[in-house]
Amino acid sequence: MISFRQLRYFVEIVEAGGYTRAAERLFIAQSALSRQIKELEGSLDVVLLRRDAKQFELTDAGQDFYERSRKILLDIDRAVAQARTIGKGEHGALRLLHSSSVPLSAPLGPTLNEVLKAFPGISLEISQAPSEYQAREIDEGSADIGLARLPILRKHPNLESAVLYRERLVAAVPATHPLAQREQVEIAELREEHFVTVPHRDRGGLSYLVAERCIAHGFYPRVARATSRKNSLLSLVNAGFGIAVVPQSMASISLAAGVSFPAVKDADFYSEVALLWRRDAPAMVNQFVQAFIEGLRATGLPAPEED
Incomplete structure (x- = not known):
């Protein structure tokens, strides 16, 4: 034994x-x-x-x-x-996971902070994790809430999800790139570029979405000699290894001074951020989730349009 x-x-x-x-x-x-x-x-x-x-x-x-x-x-x-926390009369800690492409900048971070004020007995343990990993961890009960980039490829019967908002995608190019001074680019103009982030066959999320959109426009992203699926991809762009397509929110918090972010003007180049939690989650989790969704709506963030 x-x-x-x-x-x-x-x-x-x-x-x-x-x-x-x-x-x-x-x-x-x-x-x-x-x-x-x-x-x-x-x-x-x-x-x-x-x-x-x-x-x-x-x-x-x-x-x-x-x-x-x-x-x-x-x-x-x-x-x-x-x-022990519950035994002391407190509510407990929630484990929240978020994708590296879902930074906790406005409105997500400030809304989480405001919601916590309404739940004084709750604390958050926050970690970064890929979208597919989030879904698995929440489905298995190892995490409580996720902020993920869609799509999530695997189906999880115990998982609930709600799309929070859509976000336009932008091209991340070195400041010396011919497209760096442009406000907008068409995805077709990136056909011959090397992408520093490529999809994994078993993972969804941002890289999978970008490749899927590129295929819809007649090409598959060419792979750069150095690639990353983490925040460091902007460092690779800055170093001249290639380009990337990222959400606008990543551009707004980027510290890479040598990277420019022209918008991708094609109508289908947007990404959706979803909130994940278990279908049979404890009441504490469900209450926090609903308060968070309502808090986001109160910021004026529009609900995603139905296709």
Whole structure:
């Protein structure tokens, strides 16, 4: 039988970089630690760590088991913290994920701040995550709310979503690029350019949407020699590796002085931002979600038009 203690000991060894340091952190004898790991491997009937006198190496099974065990321990720690918070008469913490292409600038960030004032017992744990990852985490119950760029490719039966708004897309080009001084460009003018962000076959989000729109206009984005799916894509544009198509909000908060953002004038070059939460979410989550949606509408943000 695998114990909670064995999981924690195993994760500590990996993160400490060895048995000796892990034993010191755990305040136990190294021999006892080694015995627990041998019992764990015996229960699993698999070798997790290859070790000699000076170092250890994770096996493939060990690497996978470490990643899953670490997530289990984080979830347990979060559950304990949540229970203690609720036990003190507070409401608890919500985990909110947002895409790197959905910056918490106005109106999202200020609205979240205002809504929190109406829920004094709630705190937010905010992290960045791709849209597909958000959907999976919320569907599995590891996160509560998501702010994602559509589309999301996989279907999740437990997931609720609401489109918050549409946002025009702009081209991100180096300041030295011939198009940099233009206010608007047509997507056809980017046909021969190299794009520093390309879609992953299993992920939706912004890169997938841009490629889909380009295909509709008769071409597939040419891939630059250096690519990124993170905020650093604007750094790659600044460095001259290629161009990108991004939401207007990313342009408004960009610190890349060497990047220009002419608008893409084609009518179908817009992106939708959606709010995600579980269908069977606790009342606290549902109340926060509804207050957030109403708060956004109060800012004058128009509801997305129906196609």
